[in-house]
Amino acid sequence: MKIALVSDCYPPRVGGIESQVADLAGQLVGAGHQVEVLTATTGPKGESRGDVERLGQVVVHRLAEPLLRLPVNPFAVPEVRRRLQAGGFDVVHVHLGVVSPFAWDAARIATGLGLPTALTWHCVLDRAGVGYRVSGALRRWVQRGAVLSAVSRMAAAQVRRAAPPGTEVAVLPNAIDLDAWRPRNPHLPRSSGRDHDHYCAVAGDEGVGAKGEGEGVRLVSTMRLARRKRPVELVEAFAEAGVAGRAELVIIGDGPQRAQLHRRVDELGLGGSVRLLGRVDRSRLLDEYAQADGFVAPTVLEAFGIAVLEARAAGLPVVAMAGSGVADIVEDGVSGLLCVDDRDLALGIRRLVDDARLRATLATHNRAVPPAQTWPRVLEQVLAEYRRAGA
Structure with a gap:
């Protein structure tokens, strides 16, 4: 399977989403899949503005704008569309926080292109859920076939309230080695x-x-x-x-x-x-x-x-x-x-x-008794979510 992982933030930035997306990329590659990451984070040597970096078997598209000094780039939309359209991806997995403009753009583009799309929230939506309902973004993404998930039952319940009635929201937890x-x-x-x-x-x-x-x-x-x-x-x-x-x-x-x-x-x-x-x-x-x-x-x-x-x-x-x-x-x-x-x-x-x-x-x-959120178990859940996206 060829998989695109999309995240505003990615190493060398340090944080929860960054480490989880990077670890997921490594786990997927280890399971025999092809993985490319699209991110608005500048690389360790200043890679940005479309530079392609290879980290082992993971291909990272650095679509950052260094002048903005943050992992955001509203100017990257045409290039994100081009790379997703030309990439031959079986699924696009978008990772979202409360404020994730790069990931939001990618969700809109991937669903608009008709690509199988999985959206995972790593955040507590809280009042941001109102914005999703008012804007109609979730409704449009779901109507185009996107499948929704969040990293815990509590987070999934908040996404479910913001989504169209009856939308299934899976729990796709973070994991550790x-x-x-x-x-x-x-x-x-x-x-x-x-x-x-x-x-x-x-x-x-x-x-x-x-x-x-x-x-x-x-x-x-x-x-x-x-x-x-x-x-x-x-x-x-x-x-x-x-x-x-x-x-x-x-x-x-x-x-x-x-x-x-x-x-x-x-x-x-x-x-x-x-x-x-x-x-x-x-x-x-x-x-x-x-x-x-x-x-x-x-x-x-x-x-x-x-x-x-x-x-x-x-x-x-x-x-x-x-x-x-x-x-x-x-x-x-x-x-x-x-x-x-x-x-x-x-x-x-x-x-x-x-x-x-x-x-x-x-x-x-x-x-x-070890915790349940370990990579062998969670990777199976991730792959099941990809199959749901492609159904």
Whole structure:
């Protein structure tokens, strides 16, 4: 099958959609398919304005306009049309966020050309769903044969409300390489096994969640330090939990709210209990997860939660917000605790810190039972969506 993947954002930009689309391209190529990516992101050496880059067996069309300094290019429409029309693609898979003008143009062009088209939303539509209904874009795309999906049940429900009545919206989750995030046990050699075999082999490990009340419990959170991710609210919930001195919170990531977050930590007197590490590489992140006792995710408008999935795959109990895409990854009381509001988030943090038995039970489950969102499973779902688009 020859597949066109379309995304405003693509590596070398760093982010959720970027990494997922790049990983999907690699998985599809590994399964024997031809993949070409059309993106409005400039390449690592400045590739843009139609330059074609080859990354292994993946062909990347860099349709960026560097003068705009953002992954948008309204001038690329004629070239996108030409390349999609001449490409001989069996399916066009368009990846959308809340604001994705390049992907929107590609959806309009692909459906207008009569190409089998799959559209996947990686975002929480929220009020943007009104714009889809008013503009009639979704109605036109669906009438032309496009199939719709989103990365979680919550996100799919929002797309369904914005789509014409009766439109099927599939759930096409993000995925990870389970082997890359498997739990690290400093006392056991790292197994070369995969999936359930590996998880069952380490399920009896008492290293995670085995600390008592008198010992320091380490919680970790990974996010972009931006308002939507709610890092300030995380620190405030940690303060309200009243566990400073008995627990440490390590926040990993960078972003525009870093200075504000530093100030809030100082204002709350948490300098000895909250550490801001900034951005780290995957190896350091895995080391932090290996030393942690739990993971906290404060984001409410979370379409999926790739950081939660990674932490869950690493065997960490998760405290997160209910009503978001995280509910597809974390089962309340089984793999973590889901909280309904910020007060409940503080209570969840306190409960995880105070209850060593609960930590051990959740950690043992997460080490024994891998999450469902792994590439072998998700790739099958992706291919099924392509067949639905071509039907």
